Amino acid sequence: GAAPRRWLHRSLEALAVGLAALGSPLVLRRGEPSAVLAELAAETGAGAVLWNRRPDPAAEDADRRVAAALEARGVRGEGYDAALLFDPAAVRTKAGEPYRVFTPFWRACRALPEPYRPLRAPERLPAPPAPVRSDRLADWDLTDGADDGWTPGEAAARARLAGFLDGPVTRYAADRDIPSLDGTSRLSPHLHWGEIGPRQVWHAARHTADAHPERAPGIEAFLRELGWREFCQHQLRQAPDLAEKPLDLRFTAFPWREDPDLLSAWKHGRTGYPLVDAGMRQLLATGWMHNRVRMVVASFLVKDLLLPWQAGEAWFREALVDADPANNPANWQWVAGSGADAAPFFRIFNPVAQGEKFDPDGGYVRRWVPELAEMPEEWIHKPWQAPAPTLAAAGVRLGVTYPRPVVDHGLARQRALAAFSAIRGN
The missing domain is CATH 1.25.40.80 (Serine Threonine Protein Phosphatase 5, Tetratricopeptide repeat)
Known part of the structure; x- marks a missing residue:
């Protein structure tokens, strides 16, 4: 996704500056990690290659291949768990x-x-004895130059x-x-x-x-x-397929729906529920979303729309600058009710009540859903219930300038509870 790619570009720029200050260049190469790192170790005469382990299965598999390739060349390879607080x-x-x-x-x-x-x-970090070939970061085409307000590094x-x-x-x-x-x-x-x-x-x-x-x-x-971050990291160590399969196997039989139009409305902040739409638009604009709102938008996708949590996890992984391979799926499973220490499925966030409780003056909604900026506090989280003169005074035309709700939350809640009841005995 664009936001994480921009972050990676700027983070590598900052890393290059930091390494240069220590006396060494940042080396950028593309390819199979085991081949690239074994080749680089041979070029530089390295006696060891050290790295921090990542918990996701693909990274762990890559680490094993790297260690084997280095061992074949007589180079020591060793990984560390610096991304964790405690040994699982x-x-x-x-x-x-x-x-x-x-x-x-x-x-x-x-x-x-x-x-x-x-x-x-x-x-100090001495440079290799001879110059080392490196790609140019600009050639990796990671950034579109947009400013999303973050300073990586x-x-x-x-x-x-x-x-x-x-x-x-x-x-x-x-x-x-x-x-x-x-x-x-x-x-x-x-x-x-x-x-x-x-x-x-x-x-x-x-x-x-x-x-x-x-x-x-x-x-x-x-x-x-x-x-909680640590808890998610430990979960992924135990369940490498955390992003694909529910920990609670009853949810493999859950009657999820397929509706590309509803999924698109959710992704782009066009659901008609202001707090949900504000969160999804904040995500698109900045690559980040407030944690309270993440829970609300996730509950809305899974329980109001009955769309699979895996679709939400995939979208967050695409759009978030912090979509960690452990935290992201673990938290989606928590909201869906299928994960470790999960919120019970019948805990269904009401997007109106959540807005009125945690954004009582509508400041968050006004920032990210500007077409509702003139709505009074009383109605900003439920504009479809506002009197016609109030809508007209705020310049809001439901279905034109701002969408009507894509579902009725009360009916959607009952539908979700019925769907859950169908799998409870499995």
Whole structure:
């Protein structure tokens, strides 16, 4: 997708600058990783190749091929779990099984020793003895030059973390659910792209809590969200097909619908439900969406439209700058009711009630659905119920300037519950 491609381009630009400051170039090549890295190791006389493991199955398979190719050339290859806080093998139930419920999982994590502190970055990184061939980043054609408001790179990640811990984290427990506020850390894309690690975030937050006790409650809530990320990562280690198959096998028989038109309306923020449409348009414009709204739009797709969660997971993977291969499918399965520690299927978010509770003045909707900008607060989350004079005064023509709802939420809720009842006994 365009947004993650732009992020990757800018992240590589920042990485090149950072490496150059240490004295070494960034080498870009395309091809089968095992062949490319074995060739590069031979060219540079490397004695070892080190990398951070990624939890998705394709990456793990690539890592195995890389290690075998290096071993065949007499080069040591070694992977590390720097993307995790805790060793999955150490977080087990008394029966030796992985946790399927978050609260006891997180309790078990907190009972372990603190994640170890990351090593300091080297102050110098000598360049290879001879120049090494590299592709030009511009030739990879990753970016269209659009500005989506993000600043990728390690320096930006550190600055964002520092700024968040310097004050906003104090209000995090309350502000993180209000999409019109900048109340979250927005570190998820930096974590996804490896520009900062969870252990760096952990220790910075713990240090801040020690130095500023008044921020401790917000930091504890923030660390719990970091723990949810960890929970998702551990899930993918246990279920490599997390993005394709439901953990709750009853959902393989769920009567999902196929409706390309409804799916397109959802993707492009044309459902007629303002909070849903605002979230989907924020995603298209920035490659990111507020977490509270992610839950609402996901519930709407799966339960109001009865479209499969895999379609939503695929769209988020295409459009999000932080579509982690573990977090994305695990959270979609959570909303669908088929995953670990899943919300019960009968927990169906009402998009109007969610808007009125978490966007009471309509500020979020007004920003991302400007055709409703003049609607009064009373009606902005349900314009189809507004009196005709109110619509006219706000310049809204339902079905023309803004769509009517694609489904009736009350009827859709009953339909979803009936569909779930059909599989409950399986």
